[in-house]
Amino acid sequence: xxxxxxxxxxxxxxxxxxxxxADIVRSSRIRLARNFRDFRFPTIYNKEEANKVMELxxxxxxxxxxxxxxxxxxxxxxxxxxxxxxxxVEKHLISPNLAEDSLYGACLLSENEDISIMVNEEExxxxxxxxxxxxxxxxxxxxNKYDDWVEQQIDYAYDEERGYLTxxxxxxxxxxxxxxxxxxxxxxxxRQINQIIPAINQLGLVVRGIYxxxxxxxxxxxxxxxQITLGKSERDIVEDLTSVVQQIIAQERxxxxxxxKTSHIQLEDRVYRSLGVLLNARIIxxxxxxxxxxxxxxxxxxxxxxxxxxxVMNELMILTQPGFLQKYxxxxxxxxxxxxxxxxxxxERLDLAQIENS
Amino acid sequence: xxxxxxxxxxxxxxFTKIINGEKKxxxxxxxxxxxxxxxxxxxxxxGFSINNLLAGLxxxxxxxxxxxxxxxxxxxxxxxxNCHLTFKEFVHVGKFGCATCYExxxxxxxxxxxRVHGGNTAHVGKIPERLGESIxxxxxxxxxxxxxxxxIDQEEFEQAALMRDQxxxxxxxxxxxxxxxxxx
Ligand SMILES: [Zn+2]
Ligand SMILES: [Zn+2]
Numbered sequence: 001x002x003x004x005x006x007x008x009x010x011x012x013x014x015x016x017x018x019x020x021x022a023d024i025v026r027s028s029r030i031r032l033a034r035n036f037r038d039f040r041f042p043t044i045y046n047k048e049e050a051n052k053v054m055e056l057x058x059x060x061x062x063x064x065x066x067x068x069x070x071x072x073x074x075x076x077x078x079x080x081x082x083x084x085x086x087x088x089v090e091k092h093l094i095s096p097n098l099a100e101d102s103l104y105g106a107c108l109l110s111e112n113e114d115i116s117i118m119v120n121e122e123e124x125x126x127x128x129x130x131x132x133x134x135x136x137x138x139x140x141x142x143x144n145k146y147d148d149w150v151e152q153q154i155d156y157a158y159d160e161e162r163g164y165l166t167x168x169x170x171x172x173x174x175x176x177x178x179x180x181x182x183x184x185x186x187x188x189x190x191r192q193i194n195q196i197i198p199a200i201n202q203l204g205l206v207v208r209g210i211y212x213x214x215x216x217x218x219x220x221x222x223x224x225x226x227q228i229t230l231g232k233s234e235r236d237i238v239e240d241l242t243s244v245v246q247q248i249i250a251q252e253r254x255x256x257x258x259x260x261k262t263s264h265i266q267l268e269d270r271v272y273r274s275l276g277v278l279l280n281a282r283i284i285x286x287x288x289x290x291x292x293x294x295x296x297x298x299x300x301x302x303x304x305x306x307x308x309x310x311x312v313m314n315e316l317m318i319l320t321q322p323g324f325l326q327k328y329x330x331x332x333x334x335x336x337x338x339x340x341x342x343x344x345x346x347x348e349r350l351d352l353a354q355i356e357n358s
Numbered sequence: 359x360x361x362x363x364x365x366x367x368x369x370x371x372x373f374t375k376i377i378n379g380e381k382k383x384x385x386x387x388x389x390x391x392x393x394x395x396x397x398x399x400x401x402x403x404x405g406f407s408i409n410n411l412l413a414g415l416x417x418x419x420x421x422x423x424x425x426x427x428x429x430x431x432x433x434x435x436x437x438x439x440n441c442h443l444t445f446k447e448f449v450h451v452g453k454f455g456c457a458t459c460y461e462x463x464x465x466x467x468x469x470x471x472x473r474v475h476g477g478n479t480a481h482v483g484k485i486p487e488r489l490g491e492s493i494x495x496x497x498x499x500x501x502x503x504x505x506x507x508x509x510i511d512q513e514e515f516e517q518a519a520l521m522r523d524q525x526x527x528x529x530x531x532x533x534x535x536x537x538x539x540x541x542x
Binding site for chain 2: 040043155156165167231
């Protein structure tokens with residue numbers, strides 16, 4: 001895999017599109033947990049049953065039956081190398097659970113990777129839909145389309161009173177987990193995030209940061225998702241989350257405005273220092289890379305940096321993770337080798353980006 | 359800082375998970391992160407899954423104990439006839455074994471579901487198209503019946519007769535749908 005090839009590949013991917021408010025909301029994701037009526041749940045089923053579930057999926061959701069929804073490719077995890085599995089995890093196409101622990105785990109992927117159906121994870125299947133920017137309703141509509149399609153072929157475990165029956169009590173009802181990934185450097189720099197997170201939690205939503213210390217998640221990326229799946233309709237869940245996210249977007253924008261007004265030169269200094277690191281470092285740890293990528297992303301949003309596309313930064317967030325680096329290097333790397341490789345990959349990609357725009 | 363999983367290698371990944379305002383710091387090494395699979399911010403495997411964390415923080419276990427205490431029968435001995443999971447095992451694992459478990463443990467579920475889902479116990483969302491055909495029909499029949507009563511009250515007997523016929527044909531459809539549903 002060459003970097004050129006990857007960059008080319010990325011252009012057909014959903015995350016290369018810029019959805020609404022994509023400067024702050026990187027992605028919207030919907031996951032629907034579903035189980036098949038005639039099988040025990042993955043919690044306790046045996047290898048044989050897991051295999052039956054997989055065979056059923058292959059038979060009913062295979063290429064011969066995808067006319068209604070468009071082509072899906074099936075990947076059986078046992079047939080993939082561990083690095084390939086890790087790359088799927090890093091692209092958020094499958095969960096770490098599915099990659100490491102599943103019996104006869106598989107995933108069905110659409111061409112631009114906006115749809116992923118995980119098989120034999122915590123539930124029999126999980127239909128995932130990812131779109132760029134804040135578009136939860138659109139993602140829900142798309143996920144529903146695939147859900148309806150599956151339901152035409154296979155009997156779901158469903159109960160009139162409890163809804164979609166799941167192995168985990170936290171998923172029952174709608175089986176719906178809606179989440180958005182937000183880039184919030186303004187709220188972190190102004191420390192407003194410390195008040196906002198508890199407030200969001202009070203609304204029954206869950207906030208998580210990528211490996212970071214406390215509220216200052218590394219890369220300033222936060223994921224916000226619903227906790228309750230029962231007693232609320234899918235529309236209400238999605239609308240409630242959307243309205244909270246819109247308020248956070250508004251606060252992030254005003255925090256950025258305030259920063260530009262009060263500390264313009266400090267902000268510009270920070271952005272260009274980070275760009276300097278990315279352009280010149282020979283060794284860079286993932287944490288430092290994430291921080292610099294966040295700063296440069298902010299610099300692009302604020303118009304300080306004009307010759308690099310924002311999508312390149314989003315791409316680097318994914319490319320600089322351990323699985324990708326090792327895939328790109330063609331084999332396993334020690335942490336130190338990774339840091340060297342990461343630095344050179346970032347330099348190459350930024351060179352490429354600047355050539356594209358010159 | 360040393361990895362909190364193996365207590366051997368230096369911790370290279372540092373996470374903070376914040377749930378319901380509670381912070382949980384996680385410091386682990388590359389190797390354990392790989393093994394645990396919690397590389398990014400996905401729901402991790404085993405100890406790190408968001409659901410497990412939720413279960414822990416929501417303190418489901420004492421609740422299940424309470425649920426048990428509040429029912430008169432020996433729920434511990436309840437055993438799902440389909441998957442053979444006992445209530446005791448369900449409490450321990452925090453997960454159901456199959457769809458029938460919901461029926462088996464029905465009497466003890468409400469307090470648990472209320473706790474996890476902000477006081478809710480009943481689904482109000484999507485009804486699957488095919489399996490839900492008869493659910494849709496029954497809802498339609500219910501609505502028509504209340505309209506029928508209103509028409510009778512207003513002495514609109516002609517219209518009421520038409521509606522009665524409509525209800526009857528829907529009821530027939532419902533029976534047919536149920537038969538189809540039993541033979542997928
Ligand atoms: Zn370790
Ligand atoms: Zn059962």
